[in-house]
Amino acid sequence: MTAAASAWWILFFPLAAFLLIPLIPEKKRTLGGWLACAGMFCAFALTVKIAWPIFEGQPFHSFHASIEWILIPNLQLEFGVLIDSLSVLMLLVVTGVGSAIFYYSLEYMAQDEGYRRYFAGLSLFAFSMIGIVISANLLQLFIFWELVGLSSYLLIGHWYQKNEAADAGKKAFLTNRVGDFGFLIGILLLWTFSGAEAARSLNFLNLNVTIPAFAQASASHGIWITLAMLLVFSGVLGKSAQFPLHVWLPDAMEGPTPVSALIHAATMVAAGVYLLARTFPLFSLSPAALEIVAYLGGFTAIFAATQAIVQNDIKRILAYSTLSQLGYMVMAIGLGSAAIGMYHLTTHAFFKALLFLGAGSVIHATHEQDIWNMGGLAKKMPVTSVTFFIASFALVGFWPASGFFSKDEILSLAFLENKFLFWVAAFTVFLTALYMSRLIVVAFLGTSKIRKKLHEPTQKMLLPLAALAVLSLIGGFLGIQNILSPASHSSHETPVFVVALATAFGILGVLAAWFFYRSSRKIQNRFQTAFAPIREILVRKYYMDDLYDLLLRYIQQPFAQFLSWFERKVIVEGLVNHTAAFAAFSGFCLRKLQTGRIQTYLSVFFFGVVILVYCFTIANLHP
């Protein structure tokens, strides 16, 4: 099998699983789960096969293959695969972490009523996500981009009978649609810039040549490039949940926990970062666009981290943490290094998926999501707890866990490029340590508040936990950063100051949380009253949800009502009914002529004939 053929097969396996699962009868539903897993495992195996040269330390030869999809003069759209080191890395993450989570779901969702629907949705997601990764052109990427939005909608709304879940799915899809609105216009702009009318193409390889040529053609083209890239970035804002379109991600936690782990932590939300990396050659044409990207990323990092501190739901804490980490990645790319952003994406996928799966196994055992109702889990669920600690360790960025390496790359990049963003990012490390330690201290340490007997989940759920824990721990030593930029590692030394500062901030955060949340209730209460106004703002999420609600309620809804009123009153009653009334009135006048008496009609008829005869004969005889 050629490499291109295996790339197509990677895409095909999850699709086949998605199509086959609905055909399985409800009685043999476990078969559906295994089918989905099989599809994912095959995809993973093929990915490893493609990536094998990398593991052997050889340079990776990228390749490109495509088939015609739409063929109209002046518009050729093709369907293709583009496999280079970037997509191989992302494929490894998606299929690797995906396999672990699929396997985990077998046990987690075993009792669920919508078991087959769940696995069908998960397979659809895997198909669309792989599609994004291997896309060879921007429009194809957009197609799969929308499809992951669809599968996200379906999976968030898996428990559709719960109002919150149904609303959250809708919110996620619509927020993404707003971002995609800009994205599509950005695609149209790039298409226009990509050369002469007949030669236009949205192929990445092509764009990387034509757009720089366009930018160099004239100085005034720069502003158009910036505009186009910012529009593309608005798609990233939606999918990767960056400020101000971040509001859907915390609500998306209404979905099943493995979904949160796979879609809303490890892969789909990272698709935005992937898009940035994919289009980085275009972004780098516009320093202004990159700067906005960097600042929005940095802002989201600290903005989300502050909100994570006051959340009580274990999954929502992790959701805000995801937002914050995505902010890091976006910032890294904005600061000019796609490789570092992708590096953090990879390690983040390991430890954040692990955190969610750990939270899932806690929720599975306790049926409880509020951390204040847990406590003392470390003693009752030792394996889960240890893996959770490892992941938190990596998230905060302590040596030797994987997060340490990727985060330090970002921090040192920021240190070199932009001091302000460096301090923002460094302070976010402190906040990260604070909210994760709070979670651990409250939920895992101390005394248990749960009456019933708890036990560890079975092997099916523990195996993925263990695998991801290993990866989170040693991910920094695997040479992931070398896949994208073999030279970057030695190009600049990480300043010792940066490492020291980050570690210090991390330890500070842990200590602060330790002392505060282990202290007596009285001190905690005093603190809480002292910081009540700030706390209120954080709990209300900086009033962002309220703001959007207000906008919808007081602008969009009235506008819709107004148009509906306009339709009813002005167009229908005003124009249409008055026209009808005019017709009726003229009929009312004219019907006076219709006496119904035959002799009247006849008289008119005779006089008419006489006049006609006169006109045609006598009048013509004497002109």
Add this chain to the structure above:
Amino acid sequence: MTLNHYLITSGILFAIGAFGVLGRRNVIIILLSIEIMLNAANLSFVAFASHLNDLGGQVISLFVIAIAASEVAIGLAIAVILFREQGTLDPEKMNLMKG
């Protein structure tokens, strides 16, 4: 007698018929008046036929007679039904179609 005499007679007959149709208050009389008008037309046809030495006019007048016969048959039948339904033959009262 010249053609004009026939035509004048025919015209007078036609006018009598027309006044009958427009002025009388009885459906039967109206039908009779229509017959008079038809016969006025027949008279002109025959007169022209004789004047132009063309048999076509006489043929048409035969047609007209046949049609007049059937028309009277239908017209009288309608008059009978009208009388049964409304108890009168006054055309002023027949205004069911009034708008």
Add this chain to the structure above:
Amino acid sequence: MITHSIVPWFVFIPLLTAGLILLIPNNRSRLIYRVSVAANALTLFLAVVVFLNFDSHQSGWQFVVHRPWVSALGISYHVGLDGIGVVMVLLHGLLSFCGACVSRSIDRNIKLYFTLYSILVASIFGVFTSLDIFFLYLFYEMAVIPLYPLIGIWGSQNREYAAMKLTLYISLGAVLALVGLLSIYLASGLQTFDLVVLSEQAKTGLFSRQFQLWCAPLLIFGFGVIASLWPFHSWSPIGYAAAPTAVSMLHAGVLKKLGIFLIIRLVLTLLPEGARFWMPLVAVLCIVNILYGAWAAMAQNDMKFVIGFASVSHMGYAFLGIAALNQIALTGTVFFMFAHGIMAALCFALIGYIYDQTHTRIIPELGGLAKQIPFIAVCFVMAAFASSGLPGFANFVSEILIFFGAWETYPLLTVLAIFGIVVTATYMLRMVRHVFYGAPNPHWEKLKDAKALMIKLPYGLLVAVLLVFGFWPSFLLNAIRPTTEALLETHHSIFLTQAKHDSALSVGTRQLSHLAHYLYHGSRKENA
């Protein structure tokens, strides 16, 4: 070759069916239903045969049958198909079959219903296949006649008002168009109604620019009424809400497309300069269509009204595609007519199913239906996503083509049009959320899902068609492409020789500014 004289049968089979149904006694209602479904299955089969036998490498007319009829007036029976016609025939074949299938819930006066339905089907086929303006118009008017009793007798709330309004609107538009058609006949001076002859001659500048400028709006707005161009759209939501399911399906799915189809066939072919002059105005109006319809849909509570306004909104995309006057967008428009026809009909069919079961269409009264009727729910969610232009469905391909094409001509309007799909997603998902999701309502415990294969068939078929053409759009595009290319070649050859770029919009703006200028200075003079 069997396919040689196949096209006349598209009209004859439904007409014969109408006659056959009249011969069946009224109490054999199942038989009437079966005969009707079978006849429509036969026309669908013929449509598929024609589609598969269509030679997509040539742009001219195929399957032509030509018999002189009234040679004194230049009327002849002339039928045939081009790449646009064959797509529309396939669409109509599909929808008339599905419409007949879902008509099983009709419970009174079944004989008359199916007779009228068959006449409706026949006349729509007639419009799509006729190549003679006389027959084209005849069938167009013939399609309106059965609509009135179909809505007036078997409709739901407010049906008489709706039937009257719909008929009046469409007839009024038809009268406008008739004036245009007759003036084309007279102005050509060729003494022929034959579209093929006329379009051949039009390429060589048969009609003067002056004539085209005043004749084109008669046709554009006359046929625009049936395609619900703003502000002539208000018959459509009310009409759909009142009509029985199958009529809503055919009306939203096919009849509305007649307007667009005829504008392409008559205005773009015969009056290129007129089209060029008036299309910018149409482009602005269609953006109003898109956004106005979408927001109005958001404020509705009746499911059928939501879809009714949605179809008003969606027709805006079709107009935008025509208005762009380039091949990408025009191809997209033809594709869009197909995709939207299937999608709109699917929505109405599903709403009809829900209404038959619950006897309500008011969104807040429903809720949690996905539990009781999962099959219908899945189909509806798919239709909702197709409607909001999600990839994988044919609608996405067509909308993308229209956007790419329109972007060349009207970039700013295209941005507004793209915003329309955000709003579309909002109201469609809102409907899905409140009808199918959420806590199940105990009131609807006893609903029955579609179980039997024959009941599932129409819904499944429509969903499958949307998906197939969404994944492999080339099936359709290959057939459409040569026709649109040939159609627009005329435009190019004319406009290359002519540099004038006046349009209704620019002339109107200039007149308005003159007026404002005059008023301003006039009032200043008075002050002085």
